[in-house]
Amino acid sequence: MNIDAKLISVAEELFDRHGFNATGMDRLAQAAGMSSRTLYKHAGSKNELIAAVLMTRGQRFLQRLELDSVAALFDALASWMGEEGARGCLFLRAQGELGTALPEVTEVVAAYKARFSETVRRILTRQLGASPDEELVEQVVILFEGATAAASYRGPAAVATAGRAAMLLAQWGQA
Numbered sequence: 001m002n003i004d005a006k007l008i009s010v011a012e013e014l015f016d017r018h019g020f021n022a023t024g025m026d027r028l029a030q031a032a033g034m035s036s037r038t039l040y041k042h043a044g045s046k047n048e049l050i051a052a053v054l055m056t057r058g059q060r061f062l063q064r065l066e067l068d069s070v071a072a073l074f075d076a077l078a079s080w081m082g083e084e085g086a087r088g089c090l091f092l093r094a095q096g097e098l099g100t101a102l103p104e105v106t107e108v109v110a111a112y113k114a115r116f117s118e119t120v121r122r123i124l125t126r127q128l129g130a131s132p133d134e135e136l137v138e139q140v141v142i143l144f145e146g147a148t149a150a151a152s153y154r155g156p157a158a159v160a161t162a163g164r165a166a167m168l169l170a171q172w173g174q175a
Contacts, residue, residue, distance in 0.1 A: 003042050007032050011043075012053045016090055020050055020097050050094060051104040057090055058112040065119045068126045070140060070170040074163025077147065078156055086151040117141050127170055140166045 010032040014023045025046055029039040043049040064076050087093075091109045100106050120140050124132040147162035 003034070003038070007039065007042055007049070008053055008056050011049055012057055015050065015053060016087060020094055047102050047104045051108045054091055054094060054105065054108045054112065058115070062115060062119060065123070067123050070123065070127060070166045071163060073120070073123055073144065074147070074159055074166060077144065078159045081151055081156060081159065086156065088152045089145060089148045092145070120144070124170060136169060139169050
């Protein structure tokens with residue numbers, strides 16, 4: 001693993017477990033086994049590192065979503081949570097913790113959420129055999145995001161419940 005990939009991996013784990021504000025650059029350097037100078041050389045600023053972590057995580061998650069059904073979408077979320085944990089959406093946690101004052105982060109969050117919505121649209125199109133209306137796409141996105149948040153305190157059953165609701169909406173969309 002090269003230095004940049006190692007740094008992003010370590011930073012993602014620390015940000016995910018401890019938060020963005022609570023994770024300082026010294027802690028990141030120590031966890032990555034590098035000097036602060038090397039860290040800044042590869043990461044730039046902390047804000048740039050947060051943006052890189054979010055972009056990498058988003059790409060990793062979206063790669064799992066080349067799916068053909070809403071049921072498979074929620075199954076993929078349950079699988080992800082089984083591997084990564086259920087602490088809520090890292091993108092929304094970044095936005096909530098850091099606010100909108102950091103354009104590097106705000107832009108990455110907005111771009112990811114747009115790509116995710118487009119992914120849901122593609123999944124629904126495959127399932128329905130036709131383009132879904134925007135309302136159905138938005139409903140499934142909101143159920144998915146709600147399940148992601150609720151699983152952090154209600155457990156994985158929240159994902160299954162939201163998935164069943166989304167499947168009913170998708171079936172309704174076929175009618």
